[in-house]
Amino acid sequence: MKLRDPLAIQNLIYKGVPMAQSFGFQVNEVHDDRVLTRVVYREEMQRPGGTVSGPVIMSLADASMYAIILATLGPEEMAVTSNLNINFLQRPAPADLLAETRLLKIGRRLAFCEVTMLSEGGNGRPVAHATGSYALPG
Amino acid sequence: MKLRDPLAIQNLIYKGVPMAQSFGFQVNEVHDDRVLTRVVYREEMQRPGGTVSGPVIMSLADASMYAIILATLGPEEMAVTSNLNINFLQRPAPADLLAETRLLKIGRRLAFCEVTMLSEGGNGRPVAHATGSYALPG
Amino acid sequence: MKLRDPLAIQNLIYKGVPMAQSFGFQVNEVHDDRVLTRVVYREEMQRPGGTVSGPVIMSLADASMYAIILATLGPEEMAVTSNLNINFLQRPAPADLLAETRLLKIGRRLAFCEVTMLSEGGNGRPVAHATGSYALPG
Amino acid sequence: MKLRDPLAIQNLIYKGVPMAQSFGFQVNEVHDDRVLTRVVYREEMQRPGGTVSGPVIMSLADASMYAIILATLGPEEMAVTSNLNINFLQRPAPADLLAETRLLKIGRRLAFCEVTMLSEGGNGRPVAHATGSYALPG
Numbered sequence: 001m002k003l004r005d006p007l008a009i010q011n012l013i014y015k016g017v018p019m020a021q022s023f024g025f026q027v028n029e030v031h032d033d034r035v036l037t038r039v040v041y042r043e044e045m046q047r048p049g050g051t052v053s054g055p056v057i058m059s060l061a062d063a064s065m066y067a068i069i070l071a072t073l074g075p076e077e078m079a080v081t082s083n084l085n086i087n088f089l090q091r092p093a094p095a096d097l098l099a100e101t102r103l104l105k106i107g108r109r110l111a112f113c114e115v116t117m118l119s120e121g122g123n124g125r126p127v128a129h130a131t132g133s134y135a136l137p138g
Numbered sequence: 139m140k141l142r143d144p145l146a147i148q149n150l151i152y153k154g155v156p157m158a159q160s161f162g163f164q165v166n167e168v169h170d171d172r173v174l175t176r177v178v179y180r181e182e183m184q185r186p187g188g189t190v191s192g193p194v195i196m197s198l199a200d201a202s203m204y205a206i207i208l209a210t211l212g213p214e215e216m217a218v219t220s221n222l223n224i225n226f227l228q229r230p231a232p233a234d235l236l237a238e239t240r241l242l243k244i245g246r247r248l249a250f251c252e253v254t255m256l257s258e259g260g261n262g263r264p265v266a267h268a269t270g271s272y273a274l275p276g
Numbered sequence: 277m278k279l280r281d282p283l284a285i286q287n288l289i290y291k292g293v294p295m296a297q298s299f300g301f302q303v304n305e306v307h308d309d310r311v312l313t314r315v316v317y318r319e320e321m322q323r324p325g326g327t328v329s330g331p332v333i334m335s336l337a338d339a340s341m342y343a344i345i346l347a348t349l350g351p352e353e354m355a356v357t358s359n360l361n362i363n364f365l366q367r368p369a370p371a372d373l374l375a376e377t378r379l380l381k382i383g384r385r386l387a388f389c390e391v392t393m394l395s396e397g398g399n400g401r402p403v404a405h406a407t408g409s410y411a412l413p414g
Numbered sequence: 415m416k417l418r419d420p421l422a423i424q425n426l427i428y429k430g431v432p433m434a435q436s437f438g439f440q441v442n443e444v445h446d447d448r449v450l451t452r453v454v455y456r457e458e459m460q461r462p463g464g465t466v467s468g469p470v471i472m473s474l475a476d477a478s479m480y481a482i483i484l485a486t487l488g489p490e491e492m493a494v495t496s497n498l499n500i501n502f503l504q505r506p507a508p509a510d511l512l513a514e515t516r517l518l519k520i521g522r523r524l525a526f527c528e529v530t531m532l533s534e535g536g537n538g539r540p541v542a543h544a545t546g547s548y549a550l551p552g
């Protein structure tokens with residue numbers, strides 16, 4: 001059962017991973033082939049140099065992949081992260097982080113996703129890129 | 139300049155990534171070939187099923203790798219995470235997470251690390267395993 | 277110095293990695309933002325079930341990333357693979373493998389690439405997806 | 415059904431991935447907790463500088479993980495590589511490559527492995543390190 005309501009997905013993620021709420025994760029748009037998500041910038045995310053810290057970026061990647069799986073399979077599914085691989089490409093600006101997430105594959109037992117992350121108002125080049133796989137319950 | 143004082147390394151990480159302090163990261167032991175670190179368990183780390191959430195595990199992996207690089211190169215170095223790959227092996231218990239981190243290589247420009255993570259008092263099998271690379275400044 | 281001639285890039289790769297020639301690697305198109313490459317199918321690539329084996333797919337990913345770096349930086353550069361991460365999405369058909377490769381970032385010391393691989397004449401969905409980083413000489 | 419005969423495992427891999435035979439892959443020792451494998455060095459594996467090329471190293475990692483899964487689960491299992499992540503640590507010598515492979519986890523549906531690779535007669539430090547996951551048939 002597909003889910004298309006960004007807020008419904010966001011609330012499911014808040015319930016599943018309370019930490020996502022505390023770091024300012026938002027689901028903004030849900031399309032057939034991609035989901036747009038965001039982390040609202042806050043001071044405590046900084047690391048020296050005034051940029052968003054790595055744990056926030058990794059958490060955004062993970063929550064965004066979870067969002068597109070919920071969008072595709074519906075709320076019954078309790079996907080569990082199996083593998084996450086992330087490349088950090090440039091220091092993000094001290095600003096909101098935007099993520100665009102796509103499914104690479106959704107199989108019977110595993111889903112594979114890809115996430116490209118940018119700084120809002122930045123230079124247009126990605127800050128980080130992640131891929132991940134999720135185990136789906138039988 | 140090698141650093142062997144766990145608290146000194148911990149404080150450098152708290153300064154660099156304030157979020158590490160807020161999620162209860164500790165440096166416990168520093169040896170020539172490995173560093174032992176920990177995340178002190180707290181309720182808000184949970185996800186449904188009573189286990190520590192993925193973002194906490196990823197943050198532990200990243201902070202632990204940073205700790206062994208500080209231990210080896212000293213406080214002058216501002217290593218930046220380049221790549222992090224993590225496999226989630228089993229749901230952690232609702233308990234402290236323990237990490238053992240080793241250097242795979244420390245080169246002139248890149249350092250490579252490996253982290254094995256377990257639940258304290260758990261079944262003795264790893265909860266997650268991560269590898270990562272860090273860019274070292276010239 | 278940019279290189280735009282597919283055959284010139286292909287020959288540089290054959291010289292650098294003779295094995296690429298022996299497994300039928302070809303550079304087909306070089307664009308500003310992407311490179312199209314191919315592995316010509318041969319019987320000995322098979323694994324049971326009649327599909328192309330994993331080592332061929334990984335070699336295609338690696339050679340394709342090397343191709344886009346040569347296209348962007350020219351023949352003087354001797355990039356060295358630092359990290360490669362690959363997700364196998366479905367069994368390929370017993371047919372040529374096609375790869376589309378993009379640069380995620382080209383920095384002073386590291387380049388990051390992404391490769392999507394499909395079977396020619398297949399179901400249109402990717403067979404595998406890889407990301408990788410390459411160390412660039414000073 | 416556990417398999418403890420190195421040659422039996424090697425032959426199963428040769429049957430499954432004929433390319434493994436052609437690149438000189440051998441299974442040398444099978445223990446309860448680890449498998450030792452090797453690639454016999456040959457001229458055509460070289461890349462400029464006289465070292466073994468990346469595709470050979472990746473193929474060794476993949477075949478070695480397959481070997482430990484066969485050793486643990488027996489010949490009935492047709493494990494399929496799901497994810498492979500490899501860090502290249504230093505240029506190998508023009509010599510045999512030795513691999514030590516361990517299981518990180520063997521579950522009902524996924525197995526996770528780790529491989530450390532060295533050059534025979536080299537400086538004792540690893541040439542490459544890989545982790546991977548394999549889908550196990552129901």
